[in-house]
Amino acid sequence: MSDNDFTSNEMMTIAASRALKNTDVCFVGIGAPSAACNIARLTHAPDVTLIYESGTIGTAPNVLPLSIGDGELCDTAVTTVSVPEMFRYWLQGGRVTVGFLGAAQIDRFGNINTTVIGDYDAPKTRLPGGGGAPEIASSCGEIFITLKQSRRAMVDKIDFFTSFGHGEGGDHRERLGITTKGPTLMVTDLAVWKPDPVTREFTVVSMHPGVTREMVQAECGWTVRFAEQLEETPAPTGIELKTLRDLNARTKAAHSGGKSGEAA
Amino acid sequence: MSDNDFTSNEMMTIAASRALKNTDVCFVGIGAPSAACNIARLTHAPDVTLIYESGTIGTAPNVLPLSIGDGELCDTAVTTVSVPEMFRYWLQGGRVTVGFLGAAQIDRFGNINTTVIGDYDAPKTRLPGGGGAPEIASSCGEIFITLKQSRRAMVDKIDFFTSFGHGEGGDHRERLGITTKGPTLMVTDLAVWKPDPVTREFTVVSMHPGVTREMVQAECGWTVRFAEQLEETPAPTGIELKTLRDLNARTKAAHSGGKSGEAA
Amino acid sequence: MAQFMTLPDAVAQNLKSGDTAAFEGFTHLIPHASAHEAIRQGIKDLTLVRMTPDVVYDQLIGVGAVRKLIFSYAGNPGVGLLRRLRDSVENGWPHKIEIEEHSHAAMANAYEAGAAGLPFAVLRGYKGAGLPSVNPNIRSVTCPFTGEELAAVPAIRPDVSFIHAQKADRKGNVLIEGIVGVQKEAVLAAKRSVVTVEEIVDELDAHPNACVLPGWAVTAISLVPGGAHPSYAHGYYSRDNASYIAWDKIAADRDTFLAWMKDNVLDAKPEDFADRIKHLRSAA
């Protein structure tokens, strides 16, 4: 067991990693999910299949990729397919059990915006856009989301529906003819959330050690619902923490290496 | 020059081979076309690109394949792609300049039947079917056809439109929205035929050495049209004949090798 | 996740009478051993799918295992027609099978659509051809941008696909090399899949972009050296062209056919395939 000497980011990554099973086939979204997925692989789920949208299937990178297409992903993959094949045979083919997404903006129903802040045609901030997310959200068996809480990120109404979670809640997915489960888990730096079985609103089911209801609400733009049986997220174990820190250290060393005389 | 000591089959293969240019990309149909295409490659068109529907692109087999998927085709190919890719990117993609087809039954407009003799639902003879032919006929820049003449093969009306040539003639292709040229050449064991520029009916433009109009008509089920300027097909050259005979000898040796103790 | 098991177990657990099954292979890597095991197990009433049904489908049809055939070219490549298929279609022996006939382009696209989880495939095809008038499964769609009318065919989604491959590693990842045909698509389009392999190795040692099926995308793997004979396995043994040529005579007569099937299929077992390709190894 750990002695609670960990950051909230570490807790987030480790809590998220625990959700993946050894038998899962996971489509790894850009950013935060990558660390969680690889910690799962390096701890309790050594045979989990990690897929990156660059076409790498069954990767086992020794360091976290900076992009979704680093050479390390290909070197360690079972196979690397073309991007059209990735989206046709593997994602749309219904072979992926879990899609793991980050979010720039999210609402209580797990709808995600990574497209624009403000109006689409005259945005305040032009974000990168959806990439694989719109179809990851509909084609994977279920969706896990991980992000750091803030009132800017967790909002009452998102500015753009980059990817569809539970829409307006309830059976909105079914009404659109979507047969997959959609968001079933959200892990933030403060808590673990699951959708209410009926309304599908994300509900806090577990708070990380030392976190209070007030802290969760302070960093969330909607009125937070808490489960009746509210648990405490188990603290990171020593092995989990060491695995994460070693991975981060290897990653940092690798990405600051090859220092360039001139940029870009 | 040859001393006319050649068979009509040899003449047919060699005359057919002469139609391919060094810059052609040729989709090689099953059967008779394979020999003609490889003779072209081994004589005047060393850089011709031969494609077999098994996915082999730019093959240069040392012996003729018995099937369209012999290992020799892959061993000598520039690349071997999946069959879906072959039909999508390469054939339908419009990259093939010449489709070279054989025929079980053909009419004067180059429509081909390799499906059934008799009624489709209760056939007298169930033939193999079209394979790649229906789309080879419409997607390749132009179509060359080679077959041995007989009244059974060259008929007034074919029993089934396996692949479309010029239909009822004239602008029938254009009326169906087909933008490629269709059959532009037919080489039989007796003559070379080209479609009339207006009616698109196959017309004899050249007879092989020693062949008469009567011989051509005797082995054709429709009333044959002859061009006003009727030429004699140049006899096989010594090099052409030697190349063909060597290829056939190598092929025979290869396919009777590996004698099997038990069949299939 | 792929399970390693004997071929009799793999067939028994994954193929039942009435199934839609594909034993795919495009000249290369045709899964003869699997089809023979299906015959031995007395499976009946199959809807068989394959672009290029050849000798082994002639055998399945001849023993009466087949209700319907979905195909695009049915022949003994380089030799001639399929005489058991003809006897069924022309004379109804042992019974008349139902035929659903496509072009290669349509079948290849239909497998591709099946692998991609789509209900149908779109192609620029069948223009002026006779098949649309005899096959109600050839329809059309209109491009919502250009107005062009294109052909549409239903995706192929077999209950089970059988393929033969060069090798698997111990995690069940499968390598297919050379003429890869539509085998990857056939497996990914199917609910279940059985792969026979020439060998099981510690490491596939494959090129990064080689045709590899991850173990979790495969149902069962059986080690059957020679399992493609008289087809071939690139790098292992060459095609037994003599057997293909000989088949034409065997299949020409019902009694000869039945006797051959008894000797070479019904009274044989998967292990016999290893012997059949011994003399073909040097040529590979």
Place this chain on the structure above:
Amino acid sequence: MAQFMTLPDAVAQNLKSGDTAAFEGFTHLIPHASAHEAIRQGIKDLTLVRMTPDVVYDQLIGVGAVRKLIFSYAGNPGVGLLRRLRDSVENGWPHKIEIEEHSHAAMANAYEAGAAGLPFAVLRGYKGAGLPSVNPNIRSVTCPFTGEELAAVPAIRPDVSFIHAQKADRKGNVLIEGIVGVQKEAVLAAKRSVVTVEEIVDELDAHPNACVLPGWAVTAISLVPGGAHPSYAHGYYSRDNASYIAWDKIAADRDTFLAWMKDNVLDAKPEDFADRIKHLRSAA
């Protein structure tokens, strides 16, 4: 048939102002040298296509070469946003570009349809997503067999596609290895194509099923070692992550950006790329 020529000649002969152009690469093998040459030649008014426009598209947009961008993810991977793109979209500097935005799945399918000669692509996508309401090029088709409504997008057919690859042989056959992205599709979908390569060899020495573009399917090939920098070429040099990180600061300010472009693009030449990857070779 591929012609070997210098990169300035290849760009001059194949890219003109007003063209629809794709400089494709999915993190790996991004054709930076080609894009820099296009900037040097003063090409303007481009419709740029790419799934993952990153640093080099930020540069093309920042110098005002772009009229419209068709894309699915515009970011500096692992670093952040594209500041020149933002400045164009948010503030109209140097001018406001037009945006046609898709998902990755739609773009990948659209390239695939372009390579396949089809006018549109079909996918099960965009369900519940906002893009169909802002992009009139996202439409639908109905499956003629199941009645399912699916998304449709127009095929991508660039006037010219630029890619970078590991090597070409002397006949112009091109080998792409590792993360192959949509480069094969981008070339086959385009009217013309320019391929920069790390080296030209006598024999590709490629696996039979490797990703190879035959020489006759390519328009021009230019030898530009390092031509993907700061992207990478698998087997040759590694990704220059430091340069990607540094770009974020360079692009943050218009003057810093313009100064950097002058020093590193306008006053540079294709041969300079070889130097830029020297220190990254050992890590490859």
